[in-house]
Amino acid sequence: xxxxxxxxxxxxxxxxxxxxxxxxxxxxxxxxxxxxxxxxxxxxxxxxxxxxxxxxxxxxxxxxxxxxxxxxxxxxxxxxxxxxxxxxxxxxxxxxxxxxxxxxxxxxxxxxxxxxxxxxxxxxxxxxxxxxxxxxxxxxxxxxxxxxxxxxxxxxxxxxxxxxxxxxxxxxxxxxxxxxxxxxxxxxxxxxxxxxxxxxxxxxxxxxxxxxxxxxxxxxxxxxxxxxxxxxxxxxxxxxxxxxxxxxxxxxxxxxxxxxxxxxxxxxxxxxxxxxxxxxxxxxxxxxxxxxxxxxxxxxxxxxxxxxxxxxxxxxxxxxxxxxxxxxxxxxxxxxxxxxxxxxxxxxxxxxxxxxxxxxxxxxxxxxxxxxxxxxxxxxxxxxxxxxxxxxxxxxxxxxxxxxxxxxxxxxxxxxxxxxxxxx
Amino acid sequence: xxxxxxxxxxxxxxxxxxxxxxxxxxxxxxxxxxxxxxxxxxxxxxxxxxxxxxxxxxxxxxxxxxxxxxxxxxxxxxxxxxxxxxxxxxxxxxxxxxxxxxxxxxxxxxxxxxxxxxxxxxxxxxxxxxxxxxxxxxxxxxxxxxxxxxxxxxxxxxxxxxxx
Amino acid sequence: xxxxxxxxxxxxxxxxxxxxxxxxxxxxxxxxxxxxxxxxxxxxxxxxxxxxxxxxxxxxxxxxxxxxxxxxxxxxxxxxxxxxxxxxxxxxxxxxxxxxxxxxxxxxxxxxxxxxxxxxxxxxxxxxxxxxxxxxxxxxxxxxxxxxxxxxxxxxxxxxxxxxxxxxxxxxxxxxxxxxxxxxxxxxxxxxxxxxxxxxxxxxxxxxxxxxxxxxxxxxxxxxxxxxxxxxxxxxxxxxxxxxxxxxxxxxxxxxxxxxxxxxxxxxxxxxxxxxxxxxxxxxxxxxxxx
Numbered sequence: 001x002x003x004x005x006x007x008x009x010x011x012x013x014x015x016x017x018x019x020x021x022x023x024x025x026x027x028x029x030x031x032x033x034x035x036x037x038x039x040x041x042x043x044x045x046x047x048x049x050x051x052x053x054x055x056x057x058x059x060x061x062x063x064x065x066x067x068x069x070x071x072x073x074x075x076x077x078x079x080x081x082x083x084x085x086x087x088x089x090x091x092x093x094x095x096x097x098x099x100x101x102x103x104x105x106x107x108x109x110x111x112x113x114x115x116x117x118x119x120x121x122x123x124x125x126x127x128x129x130x131x132x133x134x135x136x137x138x139x140x141x142x143x144x145x146x147x148x149x150x151x152x153x154x155x156x157x158x159x160x161x162x163x164x165x166x167x168x169x170x171x172x173x174x175x176x177x178x179x180x181x182x183x184x185x186x187x188x189x190x191x192x193x194x195x196x197x198x199x200x201x202x203x204x205x206x207x208x209x210x211x212x213x214x215x216x217x218x219x220x221x222x223x224x225x226x227x228x229x230x231x232x233x234x235x236x237x238x239x240x241x242x243x244x245x246x247x248x249x250x251x252x253x254x255x256x257x258x259x260x261x262x263x264x265x266x267x268x269x270x271x272x273x274x275x276x277x278x279x280x281x282x283x284x285x286x287x288x289x290x291x292x293x294x295x296x297x298x299x300x301x302x303x304x305x306x307x308x309x310x311x312x313x314x315x316x317x318x319x320x321x322x323x324x325x326x327x328x329x330x331x332x333x334x335x336x337x338x339x340x341x342x343x344x345x346x347x348x349x350x351x352x353x354x355x356x357x358x359x360x361x362x363x364x365x366x367x368x369x370x371x372x373x374x375x376x377x378x379x380x381x382x383x384x385x386x387x388x389x390x391x392x393x394x395x396x397x398x399x400x401x402x403x404x405x406x407x408x409x410x411x412x413x414x415x416x417x418x419x420x421x422x423x424x
Numbered sequence: 425x426x427x428x429x430x431x432x433x434x435x436x437x438x439x440x441x442x443x444x445x446x447x448x449x450x451x452x453x454x455x456x457x458x459x460x461x462x463x464x465x466x467x468x469x470x471x472x473x474x475x476x477x478x479x480x481x482x483x484x485x486x487x488x489x490x491x492x493x494x495x496x497x498x499x500x501x502x503x504x505x506x507x508x509x510x511x512x513x514x515x516x517x518x519x520x521x522x523x524x525x526x527x528x529x530x531x532x533x534x535x536x537x538x539x540x541x542x543x544x545x546x547x548x549x550x551x552x553x554x555x556x557x558x559x560x561x562x563x564x565x566x567x568x569x570x571x572x573x574x575x576x577x578x579x580x581x582x583x584x585x586x587x588x
Numbered sequence: 589x590x591x592x593x594x595x596x597x598x599x600x601x602x603x604x605x606x607x608x609x610x611x612x613x614x615x616x617x618x619x620x621x622x623x624x625x626x627x628x629x630x631x632x633x634x635x636x637x638x639x640x641x642x643x644x645x646x647x648x649x650x651x652x653x654x655x656x657x658x659x660x661x662x663x664x665x666x667x668x669x670x671x672x673x674x675x676x677x678x679x680x681x682x683x684x685x686x687x688x689x690x691x692x693x694x695x696x697x698x699x700x701x702x703x704x705x706x707x708x709x710x711x712x713x714x715x716x717x718x719x720x721x722x723x724x725x726x727x728x729x730x731x732x733x734x735x736x737x738x739x740x741x742x743x744x745x746x747x748x749x750x751x752x753x754x755x756x757x758x759x760x761x762x763x764x765x766x767x768x769x770x771x772x773x774x775x776x777x778x779x780x781x782x783x784x785x786x787x788x789x790x791x792x793x794x795x796x797x798x799x800x801x802x803x804x805x806x807x808x809x810x811x812x813x814x815x816x817x818x819x820x821x822x823x824x825x826x827x828x829x830x831x832x833x834x835x836x837x838x839x840x841x842x843x844x845x846x847x848x849x850x851x852x853x854x855x856x857x858x859x860x861x862x863x864x865x866x867x868x869x870x871x872x873x874x875x876x877x878x879x
Contacts, residue, residue: 012518012519013518013523015526016517016518016523016526017510017518018526019523019526020510020526020533021501021502021505021510022460022461022462022501022502022529022530023461024526025460026463026527028454028460028464029454029460031458181561183561184463184465184471184473184525184527184528184559184560184561185463185465185525185527186465232525233463233525234524234525234561235525264467265465265466265467265468426593426594426595428595428597444589444592445592445595445638446589446590446591446592446628447589447590448590448625451589467629468626469622469626469692469693470779475692478695481666481695482692482695483692483695484622484692484693484696486625487620487621487622487625487626487692488621488625488696489590489592489618489621489625489638489640491597491640492642494643495643538691553691556690556691556777556778556779557689557691557692557693557778557779558690559779
């Protein structure tokens with residue numbers, strides 16, 4: 001390989017020195033004089049209509065500057081990366097943690113005290129905590145469009161017919177759990193007005209999308225909103241969504257003062273997206289030689305109260321349902337379903353890790369049923385040059401998964417004593 | 425509310441303050457002394473982002489009330505580079521690619537520093553144990569452990585040279 | 589900022605006790621703070637103020653007096669874990685202290701605090717219960733000693749009175765040659781609150797176990813001794829089949845203790861693993877022997 005100046009070399013991070021010195025400024029480290037503290041009143045019920053918000057007691061507290069509710073949203077009260085279904089401040093609660101009111105106060109203690117004095121009257125609705133209840137025809141609709149957000153299908157060949165005739169069929173159900181990203185820096189931001197432009201500095205992965213949604217919710221033209229990504233202490237997909245951005249923008253434009261909002265760990269857990277819990281029914285057919293013939297998969301993803309990246313996650317789940325293996329007959333349905341659970345969104349892999357758990361478990365069970373080794377079962381089906389994927393893509397160029405499998409197996413033999421005793 | 429008369433040394437400098445006793449050491453360091461290299465991650469001693477060295481021992485500054493540090497010596501991430509030169513751990517973290525988002529880095533470096541101050545030839549297990557109260561969500565720890573190994577070997581080499 | 593209206597930092601026990609005795613509203617003794625500070629953050633601590641014991645030197649000692657070991661209540665887990673006396677005379681307690689929380693928690697948290705906090709899963713408490721430890725309490729007017737078992741009276745509850753401070757924890761030294769171990773089952777290797785823990789002490793004479801004590805934690809409101817498990821061992825020869833008897837009895841004991849609690853299904857199974865691991869390793873290893 002030619003000697004390049006950069007390619008093939010390790011280069012030092014440009015922000016590395018400040019980070020090892022503790023000099024990098026994350027949101028919580030920014031010191032803006034005169035900053036107001038923002039806190040959100042979050043719902044403690046999962047599903048309800050907000051009938052009345054009484055802030056009379058709060059407004060009398062010295063140091064409370066303003067309380068905002070859904071009526072104060074100047075633009076369109078709905079944001080979201082794919083579907084604009086999440087209100088910045090809501091009049092209908094869809095999960096425990098939905099934002100109802102925003103307090104701006106001179107300091108954090110006052111803001112916290114204020115939250116306790118806001119009185120909300122709810123008309124409670126039956127909460128839906130699982131996808132199966134949500135899918136029932138008579139289930140209460142969490143959103144006006146119903147509880148099924150999207151259905152993604154991949155169909156190829158005639159899976160049903162092959163399954164009925166195959167020599168080996170393995171059928172199992174798999175469930176995966178909700179996972180919090182738990183970046184060590186929680187969500188936070190500051191906002192101020194500079195030369196007539198709203199500036200939001202925020203811990204985010206998605207400044208350009210943030211800008212679009214903030215402008216929409218605040219009824220501002222895009223050129224009046226500037227979003228700056230602050231040094232961000234981890235995201236892993238969880239900081240692709242709006243968290244504090246609209247709150248900061250709303251308070252900054254209405255009050256004309258710099259504002260700050262930093263979630264504590266509990267609020268970060270309660271209010272922000274998670275990895276989708278999946279419910280997977282997986283049936284695989286193979287012939288006696290261990291060649292996969294057909295798969296039939298039904299995936300239901302619990303996207304919680306709002307869409308976030310749910311539709312994309314379930315599309316990705318469907319696309320990756322067959323794993324890195326070639327299957328000629330495929331019948332996949334992936335449903336993205338609303339519930340009154342916490343929001344599920346993007347997290348490292350977008351639904352693919354959940355599917356890998358199911359798909360690879362199926363491969364092991366098939367290998368066991370056929371009496372061949374798990375690694376051999378995979379070798380016989382791995383995608384290679386010329387393979388056609390479930391979505392019909394012909395793999396024309398380099399396909400590295402076969403080599404990866406062999407390298408992983410070699411490494412496993414080195415580090416896992418006894419593994420080589422199995423049939424290879 | 426009675427204020428507490430707090431005297432301590434922070435990064436070698438004597439500090440005298442009258443503080444509300446409800447402040448945590450973390451709050452005093454960040455909000456009063458503006459030493460924001462010490463981070464708050466969880467506020468309950470789970471993540472180690474707020475680690476500082478208190479009288480030679482690693483503690484979570486979110487679990488220490490400021491008056492508890494009275495009469496003691498505190499070292500934060502801002503206090504370990506000497507005369508503008510990075511500490512060997514800081515250099516090694518950069519070289520090994522042990523820094524990603526950077527939020528755990530100050531606490532992680534201080535945890536490793538306490539180890540190397542007492543043991544300049546630690547085993548990999550001793551390194552893992554020393555950073556076991558510090559969570560990193562980016563790296564998977566491999567490169568952090570490598571960085572501590574690099575720093576330890578440099579310190580050992582230097583000590584060897586000093587003795588020669 | 590946490591709500592702490594009164595804060596005292598006495599340098600002697602006398603002054604500390606005096607503060608508690610004369611307090612109009614309840615003051616709470618503060619040891620390491622690793623439980624109290626997070627409780628304050630969550631507004632779960634209902635006291636008027638704190639009496640910080642950390643500057644009282646006499647509460648920091650670890651010593652041996654006659655046939656008793658005494659731990660000052662302010663000894664940190666790290667001090668216990670690394671104390672030569674504890675490592676050689678009561679290795680199970682050193683191990684228990686070394687498995688608490690994280691290095692940061694062990695550097696700050698104290699044995700007295702661990703007892704006063706009365707968590708069902710407190711690691712050193714399970715070991716001290718197996719050691720049949722006593723707790724010495726002082727007030728301005730009197731000193732009294734209570735067994736640790738009696739002092740604990742429910743999750744988060746003790747019989748310590750508001751004017752009292754734990755000064756020492758004492759227990760009899762073990763017979764040289766006896767063996768003891770501690771095992772903890774956590775959700776992860778560090779920073780875990782025990783899902784279950786077990787402390788075990790036994791000695792063998794003429795090929796048979798003549799003395800055994802077993803402490804179990806996180807299977808009830810407080811760690812406690814298990815007579816059933818002790819009786820499984822006493823009089824028997826150490827063997828693989830004894831390990832299996834012990835394992836089966838551990839499952840039955842946990843089932844009895846947990847009844848219909850939701851965690852029972854998991855813990856009845858899991859206790860078999862820790863029971864097998866600890867007993868078989870003590871039978872086969874030459875370590876963890878009391879000097």
